[in-house]
Amino acid sequence: MTTSATNIDATAVNTIRWLSATDATIVVPVYQRQYRWDIGGCEQLLADIRAVADSDGQHMHFLGSVLSSLTSDAPAPELVLIDGQQRVTTLMLLVAALHHTIRATDPRLAGELERVLVRSNEPGRTKLQPHREWERVFERVVLGTDLAEGESRQSRFDDNYAFFRSQISADEAPRIWRGLQKLEHVAITLGPGANAQQIFASLNSTGEPLRDHELIHNYVLMGLTHAEQSEIEDVFWLPIERNTGDAIGEFWRHYLVMKTGREVSGEHAAYDAFRALFPRLDIDSLRLYAAQWRDFSAIYRILLDPPQAADPRLGRHLAYTATFGTGMFPLVMRVMRDLEQGVLQTDAAIGTLEMIQALLLRRAVSGLGNARLVARLCRARDDGHEALVAAVSRVTPSDERVRIALKFGELPHARYVLERIADVDPGVDHDLLHVFPLAPPDTWTGDGMRTWAEYSEDEQNSHRALAPTLGNLVVLEPELAERALDASFPDQRDVYRRSSVAATRAIADVETWNTAAISQRSAELTGRFVEVWPRPGAAAIDDDGLTPILDAISRRGWPRGWEREYEYTEYRGEHWEIYNIRDLFNRVFRRLWADSRGAVEEFSAQRGGPVYPARAWNGDWDELAGGAHLYMGWDARYMLSAVQGVLEHAGHAPEVFVKYSYVAAHM
Numbered sequence: 001m002t003t004s005a006t007n008i009d010a011t012a013v014n015t016i017r018w019l020s021a022t023d024a025t026i027v028v029p030v031y032q033r034q035y036r037w038d039i040g041g042c043e044q045l046l047a048d049i050r051a052v053a054d055s056d057g058q059h060m061h062f063l064g065s066v067l068s069s070l071t072s073d074a075p076a077p078e079l080v081l082i083d084g085q086q087r088v089t090t091l092m093l094l095v096a097a098l099h100h101t102i103r104a105t106d107p108r109l110a111g112e113l114e115r116v117l118v119r120s121n122e123p124g125r126t127k128l129q130p131h132r133e134w135e136r137v138f139e140r141v142v143l144g145t146d147l148a149e150g151e152s153r154q155s156r157f158d159d160n161y162a163f164f165r166s167q168i169s170a171d172e173a174p175r176i177w178r179g180l181q182k183l184e185h186v187a188i189t190l191g192p193g194a195n196a197q198q199i200f201a202s203l204n205s206t207g208e209p210l211r212d213h214e215l216i217h218n219y220v221l222m223g224l225t226h227a228e229q230s231e232i233e234d235v236f237w238l239p240i241e242r243n244t245g246d247a248i249g250e251f252w253r254h255y256l257v258m259k260t261g262r263e264v265s266g267e268h269a270a271y272d273a274f275r276a277l278f279p280r281l282d283i284d285s286l287r288l289y290a291a292q293w294r295d296f297s298a299i300y301r302i303l304l305d306p307p308q309a310a311d312p313r314l315g316r317h318l319a320y321t322a323t324f325g326t327g328m329f330p331l332v333m334r335v336m337r338d339l340e341q342g343v344l345q346t347d348a349a350i351g352t353l354e355m356i357q358a359l360l361l362r363r364a365v366s367g368l369g370n371a372r373l374v375a376r377l378c379r380a381r382d383d384g385h386e387a388l389v390a391a392v393s394r395v396t397p398s399d400e401r402v403r404i405a406l407k408f409g410e411l412p413h414a415r416y417v418l419e420r421i422a423d424v425d426p427g428v429d430h431d432l433l434h435v436f437p438l439a440p441p442d443t444w445t446g447d448g449m450r451t452w453a454e455y456s457e458d459e460q461n462s463h464r465a466l467a468p469t470l471g472n473l474v475v476l477e478p479e480l481a482e483r484a485l486d487a488s489f490p491d492q493r494d495v496y497r498r499s500s501v502a503a504t505r506a507i508a509d510v511e512t513w514n515t516a517a518i519s520q521r522s523a524e525l526t527g528r529f530v531e532v533w534p535r536p537g538a539a540a541i542d543d544d545g546l547t548p549i550l551d552a553i554s555r556r557g558w559p560r561g562w563e564r565e566y567e568y569t570e571y572r573g574e575h576w577e578i579y580n581i582r583d584l585f586n587r588v589f590r591r592l593w594a595d596s597r598g599a600v601e602e603f604s605a606q607r608g609g610p611v612y613p614a615r616a617w618n619g620d621w622d623e624l625a626g627g628a629h630l631y632m633g634w635d636a637r638y639m640l641s642a643v644q645g646v647l648e649h650a651g652h653a654p655e656v657f658v659k660y661s662y663v664a665a666h667m
Contacts, residue, residue: 008190015063015091015183019127020115024070024077026128028085034131035156037090038556039163039638044272045090046167046176047279053179060184063087069190082190085130089138092117092128093157095180096142097164100617102173109177117142147618158619159635165617166609166631212270213248219275220286228283236290243297244304250326251300255293258330261379263372263551299336303329311346314339316426317353323416324360330374331356334381348385355389358533359396364412365405366397368545376548379654393537399530406526407519410468418475421528422503430501431481435472435513436463441486446513448490462515470529471522474504489513546570546657550644554637562636567659572652579661585639586622586632592650593624599650610634610642 019026052061066084070077081088099113119125130138134155140147141157168176210218217237221229244251249270256264256273264273278289302308302315306322309315321332335352338344344352360370373395380391397405411417415432424430437444442453455463466472476484476499484495489512496508503525510517555562562580569576569584571591578584589611592600604611610631615621620632634642647653 008188010065010186010188012184013187014181015185016116016181018185018187019088019091020112022079022127023120024079025119025125026068026088027078027080028089028128028130029080029082035086035089035134037086037156037160038635039159042090042094042160042163044275045094046164049094049176049179049183051179051280052182053175055182060182061179063183063185065186065188067188067190079189084185087185089128089130089157090160091180091183092126092142093161094164094176096144097161098168098173098176098180100144101165101168102170105170106173109173112177144618156635158633159638162617162619162631162633163609163638166612168608211249212268212274213252215268215271216252216274219271220281220290224283224286232286232290236287236294239294240297243294243301247300247304250329251297254300254326254329254333255296257375258333258378261375261382261550263375295340296333296337299333299340300329302336303332313350314346314353317350317357319426320357320416320420321353321360323413324357324364324370327370328356328360328374328377331377331381334378352385352388354533355392355536358535359392361413361417361533362397362402362535363395365409366401367405367409368397372547372551376551379550389537393535396535398535402530403526406470406529407522408465408469411470411473414473415475417470417529418473418503420532421525422475422501424475424501429478430475431478433474433476433481433484434467435474435489435492435507436467436518437486438464438467443488444486445488445490446517447511448488459515466515466518466522469518469522470525471518471520474501474507476501476504546659548654549647549656549658550653552640552644552658554640556635556637558636564661567661569659570657572655581636581639581643582632584658585634585643586630588643588647588656589630590622590624592646592652593628593630596650596652600646603646603649607642607645 048061052059064084064087066088067082068079068084069082070079095113095116099110099117102113103110114123117126119127124143126139126142128138128142129135134157137155138157139145141155141161220237221232224232240251241248252274253264253270256270256277259277260273262273264270281289303318303322303326306315306318309318318332321328332353335344335349339346339349359373363370377388377391380387415430418432419426419430436446440452442451444452452460474496476496480495480499484492487495492513493508493510496504499505507521510521562582565580566578566584569578571588576584576587578587589600593611600611611624612629612631613627615629622630622632624630644653647656
C-alpha cells in the first residue's frame with residue numbers, strides 16, 4: 001500500500017535556486033490581497049539575510065512555505081501563488097535593488113540576479129506577475145524603467161525598493177548575495193485534483209497563534225544545543241514563568257518599555273522590540289542577560305503581590321500605586337531594581353512611588369488619561385532623579401486645576417483617596433459611603449425638617465450634581481456603614497460619632513447636610529488632598545496634551561486623515577504649523593541640515609539614509625544645501641522613525657512635541 005500523496009508535492013528547496021530555475025511565470029491571482037509589506041517588514045528581512053550571511057556554512061534561514069499550483073491551460077506555463085506572494089514579492093524587490101546597485105560594476109553577479117528577476121524567454125518581462133492593476137508598476141520598479149507620463153511613484157513597490165536601495169552599498173553586495181543564497185522554503189505544488197482553498201485554510205489555521213512571550217521563548221532557545229536549551233530553560237526561564245504566572249506577557253512588555261524608553265504596543269510588538277534589543281544571543285551573553293530577566297521577574301512578582309515586599313512601608317506604597325493599574329510598572333520596576341542594588345534607599349524609593357501616585361491621581365481627577373506616559377518617564381529616569389521630577393511635573397495638573405475638578409467632578413479611586421486623607425490603617429477594612437445618597441428615598445432629609453420630596457427641582461438637581469464629589473464621601477467601619485446607608489442625615493450623625501476615623505467623626509458636628517455643607521467639606525478636604533499628593537518640582541503650566549516626539553504613534557502606510565494628523569508641532573520652543581508626518585519629516589531634516597549637519601550626516605550614514613549625495617534612483621526627492629538630496633518616498637512609519645532617530649541623535653528629541661488632532665485621535 002502506498003503512503004505518498006497524489007495531488008500535492010512538497011519539497012524543501014533553496015529559494016534563490018528555485019526562483020532562478022523556474023521557466024513558468026509566477027502569477028499572483030486576482031483574489032489575493034494586494035501587496036502590503038511595509039518598510040518595517042523589509043528591515044527585518046534584510047536583518048535576517050545579513051545575520052545568516054555572517055553565520056557559518058551550515059546555517060540556513062527558513063522562510064516558511066510557498067503554496068502554488070501549476071496551470072496547464074495558459075499559453076505559457078504559469079505558477080499561481082496561493083500563499084507566499086508577500087514574501088516572494090519582497091524578495092524580488094530586494095534582488096532588484098541589489099541588481100541595480102552592482103550592474104555597472106559586477107557583470108557576473110548581475111547576470112545571476114537577472115535570472116531570478118526576468119523570464120529567460122522574454123527578458124523585458126519580470127518572472128513575477130502581480131495583480132493586473134499593479135503589474136506595470138512592479139515591472140517598472142524591478143526593471144528600472146522610467147515613469148510613463150502621468151504615472152505616480154506612490155506605491156509599496158517603490159517604497160520598499162527605495163528602502164533596499166538605500167541600505168545596500170556596492171561594497172556590501174557580496175554579503176547580501178551570500179545571505180540570499182542561504183534562504184530556504186518548502187515549495188508546495190498542487191496537482192489538478194487538490195483543493196487549493198482547503199489547503200490554504202489548513203496552512204493558515206493551525207491553532208492559536210503564538211503569543212509574544214512564546215515567540216521570545218523560542219527566539220532565546222533557537223540555535224542552542226540541547227544541553228544549553230535545558231540549562232536556560234531550567235535555570236532562567238522556568239523561574240521567570242513562576243514569578244510572573246499568567247502575567248508573563250505583560251512582564252515582557254513592561255520590561256521592554258523600561259529598557260528601551262519607548263512604548264511597546266500592538267501585535268507582536270514585544271517580540272519585535274526584544275529582537276531589536278537582543279539581535280544576537282550567544283550562550284555566554286544569554287546567561288548574563290537571562291540572569292537579569294530572572295531578577296526583574298522576581299521584582300515583578302512583588303509588584304503583582306505587594307505584601308511580599310520585605311519592608312511593609314514599601315509594600316503599602318506598591319499597593320497604593322497598583323490602585324491605578326499596571327501602567328507605571330516599567331518605571332516602578334526600575335525603582336525597585338535601583339533599591340535592590342543600593343542606588344536608592346527605601347525612603348527615596350517610597351518618595352518616587354508617592355510622586356507617581358500624585359501624578360496618576362491628579363490626572364484622573366482632572367479627567368486626563370494616563371496612557372502613553374510611562375515611556376517618557378523611563379527615559380527621564382535614565383537622566384537622573386531631577387530629570388524625572390521635571391518630567392513628572394510637566395504632566396501633573398496644577399493645584400488650581402485639581403481644586404476645580406474636586407469641587408465639581410466625580411472623585412475617582414474614592415476609597416483610596418479618603419483613606420489616605422484620613423490617614424487610616426490600610427490593613428483595616430472600611431466601606432465607602434455617600435452622605436447624601438445617590439438615590440435618596442422621598443423621606444430623606446438633610447435637616448430633620450424638609451424631606452427630599454419637598455425639595456424643589458433645582459435643589460434636587462444641585463444635590464445630585466454634588467453627590468459623587470469629595471465633600472459628600474466618607475469611609476467608615478462596615479458595621480456602621482450598614483446603619484448609615486440611605487439614612488437621613490440626623491440619623492447618620494449618631495453613627496458617625498462612633499467611627500474611629502477622625503475625618504468621618506467631624507461630620508457629626510455639622511447641623512444640616514446640604515449643598516453648602518458639601519462644598520465646604522470639599523474645600524477643606526481639597527486642602528488636605530494637595531498636601532498628600534503634591535505636585536513635584538517647580539511650578540509649570542500643564543503640557544496641553546502634547547506628545548513627545550519619541551512617543552508619537554507609528555502608523556502603517558498613509559491612513560485616512562493623515563493630512564491633518566497633528567494640530568501643531570512644538571520644535572525646541574518654536575510653534576510650527578505642521579500637520580502631518582510627511583511635512584514634519586521634510587521640515588526637521590531641512591532644519592537640522594542647517595543647524596546640525598554633522599548629526600544628520602552621521603545618522604544617515606548609520607541608517608543608510610534618508611539623505612544621499614546624489615539621486616541614486618528614480619523617485620520623490622528634495623534637494624538640500626550643498627547638493628545633498630533628501631529622499632521623500634518613504635511610508636509613514638519609516639518617516640516617523642527617521643524623525644525620531646535623527647532628533648535623538650542630535651540630542652533634540654526631548655524638546656520636540658506634537659499635538660494630535662481630533663482626526664488623529666479617531667484614526
